[in-house]
Amino acid sequence: MSPHPRSRPHSRLAALAAAALALVLVSGCSSAVDELSKASAEPQQGGTLRVGTTADVVPANTFTNSSDTGDLLVGAVYDTLIDYPLDSLEPEPRLATSWEFNPDGTELTLQLRDDVTFHSGRAFTSKDVEASIKTWADPLWTVQLQRTAAGVTGFDTSDEHAITLTFDHPMSNVLDLLDMMPIIDAESLDDVRSGKTWIGTGPFAFESWQPGSQLTLVANEDYWDGAPLLDGVDIKVIPDPQAQVAQLRSGQLDMTSSASKRDIESLSEDDRFSVQEWKGAEAQLYIGANVENKALRDVRVRQAVAYALDRDRIVEEVLRGSGRAITLPWPEYSPAYDADADATYSYDLQKAAALVEEVSAEGGEVPTLPLTYPSGSPDYDAVAQIVQSDLAEIGITVELQPVEQAEAIKRLIGGEFEGLWLLQHSYAQFNPSTLTVSAYPFNADKNTSGYLDPDYQKAAETAWEKKPDEVTEEDYAALNQQLLDGSFLLEIALIYSQSVTSSQVGGLELSKRNEFDLSDAYLAE
């Protein structure tokens, strides 16, 4: 090819270089980072709280506490009839101002506030309580305590500001239902299921939702308990917890509750952030045992596993101290809590080894036990390895079987775990019956372990079918004894909820439902 006589490559190349340079220098116009950070020190009215979450809300699962976005949404948009403080099970008024049981516990009459409106402007009445309970009882919504909601068989809504609920039999956990169940606007229920809108009576109103990306809430200026200080809340879906921490550090987020224990430890040493630890909305880390497994059929093997678990090591190394070793699921404020019973299977390798030897001496050799757990979680990986090493000490070989979360749920529901499994459960922060009636691993009539014992069923039923204040210490002691004797679920640790905020965030509260209460939250100036 011959040389081109005239061209202007210099200017073209210069233009390209200039364009590249402009890409960088355009930052000079204004800084995205500066616009995101708010240098503040005093509480102020206004501002938008930006919260990072790992999982978006699934509209059909709005009320199942199955995603952190859903929990934030429900906690901000809806109100409940009553509210438990974090550290007790003594209910406090919310939309219900007072409540009273009839003598045999088959009726509950609630007086309701008369100054509450939905975000749509419609007044809240006793009909909405009835509609909410019926929604809760509908299998389609798959909510916790569906069985309790279905136990409400009569509704007297003749008074707009009072309702009488009738039950077939007393239910000791009916107040848990009233604490957990948000008051739903029945008129827009179909729109909730399709993700068009969420209408409640809470401190924030739903504004917009970009699936998989962001959900926006705005302050409800007419909130019956006083308008919130914040103008709004932006919930940003960021599936990777480390990406959330990076955005928190760079000022793009004000809050996350998804950071790993190690990241929380590191952030707690930085003055720009504050770490909150919430006791009262705990989850429990546990090992389940399939009692139909040849080796695990013998309760002594299950008890040996319980004795061999070095729970304190797991609390220190994996949970970084944000938890407590347990052998029963109950937190200290639970009516079923018993410190002595909770220490039943404290770490004791000698006892564990003796039990295994006893089984072996009778010809019942313990084969390799599979331990299934959800993959992709460093915490589960670490706990599983500690369990494997603990059980090796007493001569039990454990084969680790990480599976996808979806597969873990399938096996949990179907009772398809071969041997041991490692998971978390919740609901022990409520009345004990909520756990034994509603949480599937504990369900006395049908559970993942395949553990069906008439004494356990009787103990669970006795603790449930009574008025809340009539369940006795003996009832709970019997329930605890059944759980310990059966050893089909081996508790490891209570895990305390933790959140990290920028130091400008204040007034944050958490409910026992693990939903943040942002009605008094503020961003400092």
Added chain:
Amino acid sequence: MTRYLITRVSSALLVLLIASIGIFALLRVVPGDPVEILAGPDSTPDSRAAIRAELGLDQPFFTQYVRWLGDLVTFDLGPSYQLGGSVADLVVAGALNTIVLTLTALLIAAVGALVASTLTVVLDKPWLNNLLAASNTMAVAVPTFATALVLVLLFAVQNPMLPAGGTPPDGFIARPDITVQYLLLPAIALALPAWAALTRFLTESLHSQLRQPYVTTARALGISRRRIVLTQALRNALPSSVTILGLQFGTLLGGAILVEAVFAWPGLGRLIEQGIAARDYPVVQVLLLLSVVVFVLTQLTTDLIHAWLDPRVRLQGVS
């Protein structure tokens, strides 16, 4: 040509039909049930049955497939099971974000390669050649996700100059100056391997041009090396580099999945990852089929152009 066109379009449609059956069946044999994920571990059999019926998953396999095919033909992709919203909205939003990120990375790679190659060849300094070679090796050898994490650490966490991730709060158009800052880190992380490949190719092309007779003639006429490179060699070396640039686009789309994860960039990569994890059949089916459609359409277009240009091809194709 018409017969050839009918033959090729028919075979393309057959491929798409077979792919749709394969995708539909494959998802259903993978362990994990969307109903059980939706219902949760504490759900009752009644709840699971109600949800299964609502989603139409209680119908026979063939009925479900035919309904899905009917929906596809009418462009009704339906709602997502798990991620919320309509599948069409999710795919369009994700595709837009991925394309913006990928095109920005392509621009950075192209401009960066042009500047680096031209400078190296014009200046012809051994230290600069070695520096570029080392940079190229690093850019190719270090995994994209590692580069992304280092960039976040350096420019967003340790020295908060740029956002650590996410998309511009007001969209891409409203504030171009803010948009650029959001795009810079993820696009650079994504662009580096492509930049390395392009730089090597362009540098080699320029060196090859400098060995051509017309350059010897130009040098004999006293024209400087710099001027020869900028006015002639570069112009001759660029066309073949454009082909490489096109090939890099596909690679960038693949790399975007990892970069989107690190930078919380809500694109197609993140969407398919979420869809698979949640067994969200409608979302995953559409995304997998979309990739097959793109592939088949590309092949079909190439074949038709080829046949149009070369009669022998279409005659062979028909026979």
